[in-house]
Amino acid sequence: MTSDLAVYAAGGVVWRLSEGKVRVLLIHRTKYRDITLPKGKVDPGEMLAETAVREIFEETGIRTSLGAPLGVSRYGMPNGKQKIVHYWSAAASDEAIRASSFVPNDEVAGLEWVGLKKAHARLSYPVDIEILEHFERLVDDGVLHTFPVIALRHGKAVPRDEWDRGDAGRPLTPRGKAQAKAVVGGLRAFGVRRIVTSTAVRCVATVGPLSKAIARRIEETDLISQDAWEDGTSDVREVVGRRVRAGKPAVLCSHGPVLPDILSELALATGTMRGAYLADAAALETGAFSVVHISATNPGSGIVAIETHAPKV
Template sequence: MIREDGEVTASGKETAVYAAGGVVWRRVDGKLRVLIIHRTKYRDLTLPKGKVDPGETLAETAVREIREETGIRVALGVPVGVSRYRMPNSRTKIVHYWAAEATDAAVRTSSFVPNKEVAAIEWMSLKKARKHLSYPVDIEILDEFTRIVEEDALPTFPIVVLRHGKALSRDDWDGADGARPLTPRGRRQAASIVGPLLAFGVRRVYSSPAERCVRTATPIAQALGQRLHLCPEISQDAWEDGRADARTVVGQRVRARKPVVLTSHGPVLPDILHELALATGTMSGSYLGSASALSPGAFSVVHVPVEHPGAGIVAIETHEPRV
């Protein structure tokens, strides 16, 4: 069994050490700059990152570590790669990276002061950063980020497609299907996805009116201090009756260009992903099937360019529930 915290498994064997971080970026006078940290102990220049804490997801780790090392609060954008390297103790370290825009407000309110781990932070051009980064694995991540920049794909906004948590089976429920509740595990899943969804900066939450979807979406809506928007058009009842209208819901969300969660049902998810591809001018492919084949409580993050949504989906990533 692989554990993101890199601890010893039940078999007694050590796993890889998992970590996460980001390429933090901003534009200054129209010029793109990325944030590089000068580490105190190692006297090197690297990208902000750190090890997963127990109970964290990689996305949560990336946001936390970026804030701890740079003082800047960010939301994650597109994934920009995974680095793997051998540590001095011979264990493998696996680090997941995302692009993360530093807004002007976040930079103004940065809490960074030099400390025993990070001596300084420095905004650099892509060219200068590539020249001064201390490690080839960091340069590879920066090169992937540069490719996305050159495609004019930044900034992006996420449309998160979420499948409801584990629900009571139809065989064990005598009422209407739309009233079928979450199981205790489903309720735990609903609580556990709040942190990861916040890491992607979601702002609004939409849901099928079915009880199992509403109860899955309610914790993240409450965490945002937002009301939950109900969408009968993406309910399973509507899908089974031929009344579903994922196209309208998806089209509205793409036009809005705001980070959002769409909570729905397993049979409806392929239609939602298909409409997202159509609405963004993205070529269809097997990746759509993978992104929509979600287990209960899992979600896929669809990253869409803010300035040119019709230029196509930049990336899709899928996250499984922790419980």
């Protein structure tokens, strides 16, 4: 993603536990002879989270899923443009590390796992150290291990005034179908493994490409459907509570009027104080989603972070 004034990129602080201590992964770049965090430019059509996972894999050979966001770094480039880089925490499992096929190359000369203190001394750039400090706050707060529950609004559907049958049967428009495909990479970046959706055709169709991509079945429920919400038979609390108790990455695909209840119930289930930020996270355009990061070790300690993403379709 680029513009006349800026170049967008994404990356992460890749981490693991070794003998009970946090280690982070630094890359030694060949061309620049520096030490930095894995990152790279957004490819056309990519969502930022998708870029982060791809670039981490391309530079390190390690497949990761994203955790909590760590902020954004900005710095000037020699061509006069500003580079804007979004970062996430990214846990590396022992299995993923063993599976890495990394070899030194023209871009990355080597990889180095170090403790946090050594990372401060090693990193070449102050902007990287600032991102590392955001990461350290997660460590200090005991919320480094997180899992996401994602609220997804269905893609653009045929308008009600152009549909003469039941509302639940409204299909996606061509734009809605494109949105459903465009969000797959972004949702996969957060390691989604459970797909729960309203029974409405437009919701089921929105998560269809994701289901195919990750080879996971779709769980349909009327409890988060718009029809049930309108006639008072919905049970958002039951659906959200089940997902928080499970502690696994999940997406809940629903409707504009139902999304505020989903975000409110996520706050309630995690002991989080309510505020305007919940309304902001629920005010999604079609095809957009909000990622709610929850502590895996103490879900009742409050929401760790919320971020919102929208496909460029």
